Amino acid sequence: MQLTWDQVFAWRLGRQFVAPRTDAGVPEIVDRLCGVQAQVTSSAELAVALRRGKPEPDAVVRELNSGTLIKTWAMRGTLHALAPDFAAAALAVIASARTWEKPVWQRNFGASPAEVAALVESVSNILDGAVLTRDELVEALVADPALHRLGEELRSGWGALLKPLAWQGALCHGPAQGNRITFTTPAHQVSGWRGLPEPDAAAPIAITGYLRAYGPATPESFDAWLSRNSLRKTIVRKWFAELGDALTEVEVAGRRAYVLTEHADELAATQPVASVHLLGAFDQYVLGPGTSDSELLPAEHRSKVSRAAGWISPIVVVGGRIAGTWEIVDGDLVVAMFDGAAPPKKHLATAADHLAVALGQDIASVRAQ
Known part of the structure; x- marks a missing residue:
């Protein structure tokens, strides 16, 4: 198969x-x-x-x-x-x-x-x-x-x-x-x-x-x-x-x-699906296959997800692949897409709304790093 x-x-x-x-x-x-x-x-x-x-x-x-x-x-x-x-x-x-x-x-x-x-x-x-x-x-x-x-x-x-x-x-x-x-x-x-x-x-x-x-x-x-x-x-x-x-x-x-x-x-x-999801630090979606899986996480961007002292960054998942990272800065959702790609605005707002509910806090705005 x-x-x-x-x-x-x-x-x-x-x-x-x-x-x-x-x-x-x-x-x-x-x-x-x-x-x-x-x-x-x-x-x-x-x-x-x-x-x-x-x-x-x-x-x-x-x-x-x-x-x-x-x-x-x-x-x-x-x-x-x-x-x-x-x-x-x-x-x-x-x-x-x-x-x-x-x-x-x-x-x-x-x-x-x-x-x-x-x-x-x-x-x-x-x-x-x-x-x-x-x-x-x-x-x-x-x-x-x-x-x-x-x-x-x-x-x-x-x-x-x-x-x-x-x-x-x-x-x-x-x-x-x-x-x-x-x-x-x-x-x-x-x-x-x-x-x-x-x-x-x-x-x-x-x-x-x-x-x-x-x-x-x-x-x-x-x-x-x-x-x-x-x-x-x-x-x-x-x-x-x-x-x-x-x-x-x-x-x-x-x-x-x-x-x-x-x-x-x-x-x-x-x-295949066209979707955008925001997953948190140390999420099983990446830990299960491992950060060395270059199909899931491009090798050239691994260090942005698997960081010093074993820290695993929050991730942006586009179509099932890891395509960037995110963080909350002064109440804003700041998204850093790989290779300078533009944030996928069509679905990102919906993902941000659910993230806010999951975090139990308001997100003032969504912006690119």
Whole structure:
């Protein structure tokens, strides 16, 4: 089956609730997107709000506090808000890479595999039925003489030593206390948490979830999204192969990739769309395929979207492709199109109106940078 990128992007816009928007609940949207990045809470809120016909303020935080979503370090070591069942599958696959056992990780973060195992055991006991701030958790951990030397790294805002614990299901974020984060266990945060499945059982859930939103995709692009290519390539390819008839191989402008068989006919029948959408910082529309996908984001403009310190800019999406960036400056929407192109005024005003509703603030005017 041969497809065009215009078809693929139009199909992805629909699958990701960008166009048309949805009346579905927040958990369904987050599940379809395989999580929303939540390093910056406002970005997670905006990602969901822009996909809803009637956005509501603080909708993601409400679901996190009620336990219908879970916030934890997941894909690529970044914080995400996730639907619990998908979270369990994704974490199991990420943990199977056992990156904390690799020499480079040990050199960078100063903990041995045995110490990580001791941290998992201690954290599981300390957080059993409890919700603690980072300071409270670290103080409880370093009270153990065997873990005392890890105190400085445990207090690091990057959470490098805590990520392997999250990947193994030993901790997740709890409800924030003002501006202080808290930690608890997934079992305490999520009603009916069933723990992590075995990797071979988890992989089909993670792969099919990814392809539902971001297909067509290759095993390599799935691994890049999930673990920054930390998994063994032979294992990832095996997982794809074991899905058998559930996957269909397609060709998109010479690039071979996989879609779910249940979506193949729908994708082949999809017509390109002329549309303009404004999506926020760290949006899954670009994070799913990755900023290195030059069909989605021209390579010469990648640095305008993927910026210093891991920042991902808000994006202008035209016909499914990333065609510029935007920001709010003194109440104005300022749009910077790539290659000096003129802003697409015909549809941009409508997109700006919805952005204003999603942000919960007025936009005084729309102007080009």
